[in-house]
Amino acid sequence: MKYILLFCGTRDDPRPASSPEDVQRTYAEVGAWLSRHGSRIGSIHQLQPPDTATTVLFERQRPPIVKDGPFLEGKELVGGYCEIDVANLDEALEMARTWPGRTRAVEIRPVVPHELPRELDRS
Amino acid sequence: MTPAGDLESSGDAARPAASPAEAYAAVAAAFREEAGHLTATLVRSMGDFDLAEESVQEAVLQALEHWPREGIPKRPSAWLLTVARRRALNRISRDARHAGKLAQLAWEPAPEPDDRLQLIFTCCHPALRREGQVALTLRAVFGFTTGEIARALVASEDAVAQRIVRAKRKIVSAGIPYRMPSPEELPDQLPEVLAVLYLLFNEGHLATAGSGWRRDLSEDALWLTGLLCRLLRGEPEALGLLALMRLNLARAAGRFTTNGDLVKLADQNRSLWNRDAIREAVALIERAAAMRRLGPYQVEAAIAACHAEAPTFESTDWPQVIALYDLLLELAPSPVVRLNRALAVWQLAGAQAALRQLDDLAGELDDYHIYHAARGELLSEMGREEQSRAARLRALSLTHNQAERALLRQRLLM
Structure with missing residues (x-):
């Protein structure tokens, strides 16, 4: 089954100022995680911060509106995502549990297994 | 002819039940022992949780109709399996998408090591909501009907049906596996199962007698916990x-x-x-x-x-x-544990000391009837009757359990 792991956080996460060594170590741990799970990972991306986002809003009977900023308006933000292909939820959970990056939460979302007709994409 | 008529005619005669109450008790015992086995067997042979669970459910409904009238079959599991498998076959043959499963069902399932554990861990998977875990365990492991679950949990049948549908949908769409957790996962998943069992036990434990036939949740929860101890x-x-x-x-x-x-x-x-x-x-x-x-x-x-x-x-x-x-x-x-500790302090160090500890919990336990009932007792012992009465009235307004309400009312009259 395909899942997307969403690496989530909040805007006001208390982050201790990290030393260059800490950053290096986290990168090394993420690298080890990637090589351990490499065969299950389709793609993985870190996203630029939410203030770099641009959103296109669709409202009924109106032309799309382009808005500055992310769609999620609360404190929550998505910092990155990873597409994985594993046997079941427990395997996805095992990957998420061992994720070494500095994230508040990893949300696991199953991917709809078939391709939707384009006109249904927005319903 | 009964739904499992071929079994009856092959000399597997049913024993007539002496009284409806006895018949119901025997039906409950048979379901407790067999329903989980059956669902587990069908899930294993078909790989489809939903279909297995629904087929067993229909067999259970048939049994509820026939057994009290005609007696418990000598081999309740064989009776239920025959009916459930026939239901599954009917469903599958009507639905072309399941064609591949026909062949699997035609086989007599080989005796396997007890796979009820897998079923329990699937029903209590941490990715499911607690209310869904509870309803699904009652349904799939014990073979409760939706009506029985609703009565046992004091919820509406619609609400229970909703919870079951939602839980089953999540099992399929989120890919919750039908398997035993690995030794590394067990520390995460066993507490979920134990919490569900303890909740079921307590639901039954506080219930009062009367109001017709009702399966005893406590007995069921105790039985399953014993099974868990034997298997794990x-x-x-x-x-x-x-x-x-x-x-x-x-x-x-x-x-x-x-x-x-x-x-x-x-x-x-x-x-x-x-x-x-x-x-x-x-x-x-x-x-x-x-x-x-x-x-x-x-x-x-x-x-x-x-x-x-x-x-x-x-x-x-x-x-x-x-x-x-x-x-x-x-x-x-947990605040409830701190409340219980304070009540022990009451016996050792007196009401004053206990009340101080209770006051610290006011914010967290304001909606918990036992908290206010306990305060009522403490205040009464200290001679503060006015405040005691107010606390007991608050407790009364927060519980719907008949036996607890009666006790609280009696304390108010003292």
Whole structure:
């Protein structure tokens, strides 16, 4: 089954100022995680911060509106995502549990297994 | 002809039931033993949780209709399996997408090691909501009908049906596997199962008698916990929960008056307690302790044992009870545990000391009826009757359980 792991956080996460060594170590741990799970990972991306986002809003009977900023308006933000292909939820959970990056939460979302007709994409 | 007519005619004659009550008790016992087996067998052979569970459900409904009238078949599991498999075959042949499963169903499933565990862990998977876990366990493992679950949990049938549909949909769409957790996952997943079992046990434990036939949730939960202990050897927390349930049941005869009213622990007639059952439960706690992996259920059982072994309320070993609550607070901190600890402090250090500790909990437990009932007792002992009355009225407004309401009303009249 395909899942997307969403690496989530909040805007006001208390982050201790990290030393260059800490950053290096986290990168090394993420690298080890990637090589351990490499065969299950389709793609993985870190996203630029939410203030770099641009959103296109669709409202009924109106032309799309382009808005500055992310769609999620609360404190929550998505910092990155990873597409994985594993046997079941427990395997996805095992990957998420061992994720070494500095994230508040990893949300696991199953991917709809078939391709939707384009006109249904927005319903 | 009965739904499993071929079984009856092959000499597997049913035994007529003596009375409806007896028939229902036998039906309940048969479901408890067989429904989980059956669902597990069908899930294994078809790989489709939904279809398996629905087919067993239809078999259970058939049994509820036929068994009280015609008697319990000699081999209830064979009867149920025949009916359930026939239902599944009908469903599959109507639905072309399932064509590949026909061949699998035609086989007589080979006897396998007990796979009810897999079923339990699937139903109580941490990715499911607690209310869904509870409803699904009752449905798939015990074979409760939606109506029975609704009555047992005091919820509407619509709500229960919703919870089951939602849970099953999540099993399929999120890819929750039908498997035993690995040893690394067990520490995460076993507590979910134990929490569901303890919740079921308590739902049954507080229920009053009467109002027609009702399957005893406590008995079902106790049975399944025992099964879990047999199948998962070396899990001290499962043993701890089993001991805790047995200790509570051993004292059940003293908990209610003949009218079904609750009796406070201090006022219970301890000669009604089952001393043999208490000794057996204490032996279970010792067996668990020997495994040297302490957990909250073992500590709760040890606290219950302190009460169960005391010959009188006054001779309870309160310092030991308080020490155990401190241990429990380290393992599983919760305001309810702090409330219970404060009530032990009451016996050791007086109402004033206990009330101070209760005041610290006001914010967290304002919606909990026991909190206000306890405050009522403390305030009354201190002669603050006005405040005591207000606390007891608040407690009364927060519980719907008949026996608890009766006890609270009686305390208000004193």
